[in-house]
Amino acid sequence: MRVLIVHAHPETASFNASMMRKAVSTLAEVGHEVLVSDLYAMEFDPVSDRRNFRTVADAERLDQQREEAYASANGGYVVELQAEMDKVVWCNALILQFPLWWLSMPAILKGWFDRVFALGRSYGGGRWFDRGVHAGKLALCSVTVGGPPELYSDHGFYAPLEQILFPVHRGILGFTGFTVVEPFIVYGPQRMSRAERLARLGDYRRRLLALESLPRVENPRTSDYEGFVRKPSGAGDRLG
Amino acid sequence: MRVLIVHAHPETASFNASMMRKAVSTLAEVGHEVLVSDLYAMEFDPVSDRRNFRTVADAERLDQQREEAYASANGGYVVELQAEMDKVVWCNALILQFPLWWLSMPAILKGWFDRVFALGRSYGGGRWFDRGVHAGKLALCSVTVGGPPELYSDHGFYAPLEQILFPVHRGILGFTGFTVVEPFIVYGPQRMSRAERLARLGDYRRRLLALESLPRVENPRTSDYEGFVRKPSGAGDRLG
Numbered sequence: 034m035r036v037l038i039v040h041a042h043p044e045t046a047s048f049n050a051s052m053m054r055k056a057v058s059t060l061a062e063v064g065h066e067v068l069v070s071d072l073y074a075m076e077f078d079p080v081s082d083r084r085n086f087r088t089v090a091d092a093e094r095l096d097q098q099r100e101e102a103y104a105s106a107n108g109g110y111v112v113e114l115q116a117e118m119d120k121v122v123w124c125n126a127l128i129l130q131f132p133l134w135w136l137s138m139p140a141i142l143k144g145w146f147d148r149v150f151a152l153g154r155s156y157g158g159g160r161w162f163d164r165g166v167h168a169g170k171l172a173l174c175s176v177t178v179g180g181p182p183e184l185y186s187d188h189g190f191y192a193p194l195e196q197i198l199f200p201v202h203r204g205i206l207g208f209t210g211f212t213v214v215e216p217f218i219v220y221g222p223q224r225m226s227r228a229e230r231l232a233r234l235g236d237y238r239r240r241l242l243a244l245e246s247l248p249r250v251e252n253p254r255t256s257d258y259e260g261f262v263r264k265p266s267g268a269g270d271r272l273g
Numbered sequence: 274m275r276v277l278i279v280h281a282h283p284e285t286a287s288f289n290a291s292m293m294r295k296a297v298s299t300l301a302e303v304g305h306e307v308l309v310s311d312l313y314a315m316e317f318d319p320v321s322d323r324r325n326f327r328t329v330a331d332a333e334r335l336d337q338q339r340e341e342a343y344a345s346a347n348g349g350y351v352v353e354l355q356a357e358m359d360k361v362v363w364c365n366a367l368i369l370q371f372p373l374w375w376l377s378m379p380a381i382l383k384g385w386f387d388r389v390f391a392l393g394r395s396y397g398g399g400r401w402f403d404r405g406v407h408a409g410k411l412a413l414c415s416v417t418v419g420g421p422p423e424l425y426s427d428h429g430f431y432a433p434l435e436q437i438l439f440p441v442h443r444g445i446l447g448f449t450g451f452t453v454v455e456p457f458i459v460y461g462p463q464r465m466s467r468a469e470r471l472a473r474l475g476d477y478r479r480r481l482l483a484l485e486s487l488p489r490v491e492n493p494r495t496s497d498y499e500g501f502v503r504k505p506s507g508a509g510d511r512l513g
Contacts, residue, residue: 136444140384
């Protein structure tokens with residue numbers, strides 16, 4: 034496999050960074066090629082606007098999707114975005130390594146998607162879900178969570194992680210065609226002993242070695258729908 | 274009321290910007306005080322790390338929450354963050370104006386929360402939900418959505434907007450104590466006629482005039498829980 038790891042933590046001594054390095058070494062050890070986009074180290078700018086483009090479709094009024102369509106057709110992305118887009122094309126597995134901040138991705142990672150997953154490059158023209166641009170590629174979220182697991186259940190303050198990660202799994206990865214495998218979650222690494230943290234890194238290693246056969250997160254198939262609405266005769270699984 | 278509008282769209286001719294201006298004029302007209310944080314116009318930096326702080330609790334290893342606790346106790350935030358924190362303290366109603374990008378907030382707004390809603394300023398020490406720092410304040414999400422409403426239902430590709438906004442309503446606003454009112458959603462303003470857009474701005478005006486009496490989004494109460502887990506004898510409503 035060709036694996037792209039997008040890493041979003043500012044501290045090189047963090048557990049997230051340890052997980053990223055564990056993934057690099059584990060995947061390389063079994064012969065996969067690995068690239069890392071270490072967003073903090075790269076000083077990646079997550080703000081999406083005209084700074085994304087070298088081309089201009091409409092100088093009067095910024096319509097981001099119109100500019101993206103135009104830039105996609107005319108090689109109009111700035112060098113740092115084109116480089117990230119090329120990595121996404123290159124890979125056949127994408128790993129997101131991030132801490133859950135406010136029940137979602139840190140802004141630096143959200144902005145990577147806002148800018149890199151552009152119209153004409155990651156979607157457009159009816160290419161979504163099983164017909165998506167990235168169909169055939171795997172995606173895994175590897176996430177640390179500050180609070181204890183009891184918070185993240187139907188009986189806690191929040192909700193199960195599958196629901197919390199729905200915008201990422203369904204709205205970004207599933208939408209653009211990725212086959213999404215079940216996330217790897219570590220709760221409260223900051224309260225663990227060193228031995229416990231090492232054990233969780235071992236768990237992560239085993240998960241990575243089985244990456245291609247892991248259980249998948251359910252995403253819809255376009256054939257289940259007509260005009261965006263589920264057919265009465267559809268596969269029957271409730272979405273969302 | 275003292276209303277803070279946090280606005281996250283790069284184009285001043287966008288429908289989001291029209292909604293922001295409609296809110297400013299409507300609220301001012303009936304005597305409320307209004308402040309706007311126009312994040313793109315301010316060139317707000319959404320990346321959270323040591324750049325947040327003038328103080329240093331641990332120069333060796335960045336633990337963001339530890340640095341936040343220390344900065345909160347020692348007036349250690351950089352000027353641009355302290356200014357945003359002061360606005361949040363000042364207001365008794367918070368309006369978020371944003372387009373839904375990838376089923377969540379644009380990175381520039383996500384990073385506003387990552388940086389401004391710091392430990393010791395917006396939460397900490399058992400202050401959450403009904404005991405939260407911002408208890409007694411109202412919050413409203415005013416959101417534009419690119420796709421049609423059929424996509425956002427139990428029978429569409431995605432899920433109802435309430436589920437998609439769960440991380441914001443529950444994890445950020447509810448967690449820090451805000452009373453969250455039902456969101457104002459406009460689907461597909463880019464495909465509307467000018468007359469339709471004006472009609473939706475009129476709807477928004479009426480919604481704003483009723484802000485204090487709008488239906489609320491359900492959030493948990495700390496008294497329903499012991500040790501983070503819902504009591505069997507609790508209020509009985511399923512979370513999430």
